Amino acid sequence: MTRDTILAAARTVLDREGVLGLTVRKVAARAKLSPMAMYRHFVDKSALLDALMDDGLATWGKIVSSISAQDPIAWLEELIEAYLDFALTKPHRFDAAFMLPAPSARQFPDDFAVGRSPVMAMIILRIDQAKSSGWFGDKPALDVALSLAALAQGLVSMHRANRFSNEAQFKTIYRTALRHCLESYSVRPLRRER
Amino acid sequence: MTRDTILAAARTVLDREGVLGLTVRKVAARAKLSPMAMYRHFVDKSALLDALMDDGLATWGKIVSSISAQDPIAWLEELIEAYLDFALTKPHRFDAAFMLPAPSARQFPDDFAVGRSPVMAMIILRIDQAKSSGWFGDKPALDVALSLAALAQGLVSMHRANRFSNEAQFKTIYRTALRHCLESYSVRPLRRER
């Protein structure tokens, strides 16, 4: 379908020029279409961006599917590393998937909200597996998964905004923080004393 | 100074139209200047956005300064709540301060990198205070502060991207996750939950 041609072209432009540099005309040119032809396949530029987001999430999904570790905890550790790698080696794809240029009007169907996306489902599955071996106490798997995801996303956002003085520092902090987060859920629930 | 007039106008436009709706011409109109006059005070539109970011961080800084709790842990809890409130009641300011529309080229001086901003300094101060009463064990205060900040930012980003099915759900998850994060660093006397 032409739609896929356009998406492929859009991916290329995205990778080269970033979200900001992505322009309807550039994508059209690369897809060998007139600019207006784009609008037969996407109502909007923002619809194109949304598609690119789905595309990025799908790639990320494939990466997650390919994590091979058997042990659920090892699997989660690889996941953490894979996310870091994805963010660093494909920054523009990452932006499109996780850092929309501005809050779009897109409404996710309830079934696709955080915690119901395919990737989240995989993560939750592993957490539940680990639970049956005694990890994570009675914390809801969704809470654990969301904490990991949000922490990772927050740190990467900061990095993408140049808020770490260098990449090495960022990586160290990322690994430390995520490891801590993972471990912090891996005990029976404890209550703080004041 | 005219610069401040422009910034005031920009704030208004930002609040009404959001980061995406903010346009050099609109700001100029509101400041009763010709569009080109803007360029005597800001080299770029992106310089204006940067200034708006500093502005947002400054207001956030004032909010943080005004947290009154004495006990450092209570202070941190209020901080968490204040951040949530800031994000929900001033979403566009929040965007400008924490979610730049796209990774800008802005380089932060080393002294202003994450962990050295004024707000971070305040947070770290409280964490250190808590440490001297035995909290947080030997975890570097920066690690604790960054984890809290990144987790909060990540969750809010997700919310701003409509990834939670409703605001109430988001708030619950935010509070749960941040409380957990805070507690997870608090190695002080811990007691089993019944």
Place this chain on the structure above:
DNA sequence: AGTCATATGTGTACACTGTACGCATCTATG
């Protein structure tokens, strides 16, 4: 006072953006 350098503001112009509209051309079905 008058001069003059500097700071500040403006009007016009340009290249580039997203995209509305109407028309042309393919494609598939009768």
Place this chain on the structure above:
DNA sequence: CATAGATGCGTACAGTGTACACATATGACT
């Protein structure tokens, strides 16, 4: 072959950031 729908295109327009050259205001020094 005819015809209807899907797909593509050329033109046009309003809105964007901003370069450039010119106008004016300001204030310091004679």
